[in-house]
Amino acid sequence: MAGVGVWFAIAIACHFGAYCAYLLGLRRDMVQPNRASWLIWSFATTVEAVTYVALNPGTPQGMVFLMSAGFCILVTLGLWRQSQWSAPSATELFCIVACLGAIGLWLVFRNTFWAHMLVVAAVPVSFWPTWQSAMEDRTRETSPAWGWWTIGDLATLLVALRASRHDIADLAYIVVEISCHAGVWLMIGLATINPWRSLRRGGMDTGWRFRVGDTHLGKAVFATHRFAEGAILMPFTGRRFHADRVPSLMRGQQDRFVQVGAQEYMGPSGGYDDLVNHSCDPNAGLRFTDKGVLLIALRDIAAGDEITWDYSTTLAENNWHMICQCRSEQCRRVIGNFSTLSPERQEWFRRRNLVAPHLRRRDSVTRIEGDTAAGQ
Incomplete structure (x- = not known):
């Protein structure tokens, strides 16, 4: 016994x-x-x-x-x-x-x-x-x-x-x-x-390519080893919602919905992608491909670096904004939709194919209309 x-x-x-x-x-x-x-x-x-x-x-x-x-x-x-x-x-x-x-x-x-x-x-x-x-x-x-x-x-x-x-x-x-x-x-x-x-301080280290830790903004995602520029960091997943089904578009830092279409949003997945913070000087960006939405390294990322991306690169919503606290030298103070970026910054993201498709289509229409007007 x-x-x-x-x-x-x-x-x-x-x-x-x-x-x-x-x-x-x-x-x-x-x-x-x-x-x-x-x-x-x-x-x-x-x-x-x-x-x-x-x-x-x-x-x-x-x-x-x-x-x-x-x-x-x-x-x-x-x-x-x-x-x-x-x-x-x-x-x-x-x-x-x-x-x-x-x-x-x-x-x-x-x-x-x-x-x-x-x-x-x-x-x-x-x-x-x-x-x-x-x-x-x-x-x-x-x-x-x-x-x-x-x-x-x-x-x-x-x-x-x-x-x-x-x-x-x-x-x-x-x-x-x-x-x-x-x-x-x-x-x-x-x-x-x-x-x-x-129980570890700073979050749960899952032993994969990332860990979750704490910053002045709350939870954040950190690399556990080096990534080269252009590397695929992680997919962004989650259920898709029509705009009128999104619980709130004005929740600031608590908003985990990503705009992926003119009237479509991706909800939280429960994975690392929910916790990747914004930065006005990001080291990663979202690329929309046939295989899904992928987070791509914009430059070499060292082990221990926080992973960030620019939220404005997917936003067309005019009513959404968030006070920025990224603390980078390029901080814009307020995060808004893609049109709030400078023309030079918009073009920088376009050249790297890091602009959401619904924004690319809008940009294309704008350029076509401008070219037509100039021809007349």
Whole structure:
């Protein structure tokens, strides 16, 4: 029984540490959890934990389930508090309905074994929105929590195997949980197991090409190694929104929407691209290509340099402005749309193909009209 106690303590420690790391990452805008998955997990773990403890009082697995339920609720509340509402996708809606339906059937099923197996089958469905999100952009889930959840699940499995009686349904549930947590961990990279990365001063160093740190403006993105001029730094991703669906165009430094078309905006992705700050003397710029929106190095960037770009190079919106605090020698004091740049600066960005397409088209129309007028 002493061995069971050790593995139980390891399971508790791993799960507790994982949830703390994930909550800290959420607080620091380092992860963008999928709301559909966490809504399912909050409801499911709460119902299952309460039911399991009622049927199996005093078991160590019950304590782990109760702790997980409490933390799931905390993550979900934090996630919904700091994110803008958007309707779930068709896939997310299907997963929510399927999982909640399985839990409902589980509560009324007379056959305990098959009721529990129904919940086991629903676990991968609940993970699907998170897997899909991580496949689109792994930085959304770059947290050491996934590795520690996997290890905690393995410890829980050992506790269950060393118990006096083995419940096949319980073992199946734990094995599926291990597989699902490990699946996310593999997607984001096994190197993200180090829990201290969430606690380091200056932000979470993810071990990739960038790290997030703090500046006088708040969060910022820094290079972790050298980039040559012209190098592709990162893609800008995120859901596209029509202009009338953007929550606010006047939120200044808190605005994480990038104008990508005359009436189209790109919302926050939850990745590094959300945290790249403006500078009137940037070392990077956005290039719109067939492969997407890419951040390109405008000059050599050394390890430790903050990555910045000029927000005006995508803006056509006349009503948006922001007081600039970039502290560069070329600081314009106020950031506005592309037309607020000097003609020389506009041409500088055009020659490097670092102007948004909707602005290039407008510039072309202006030049054509000017040439026509001159010819007349």
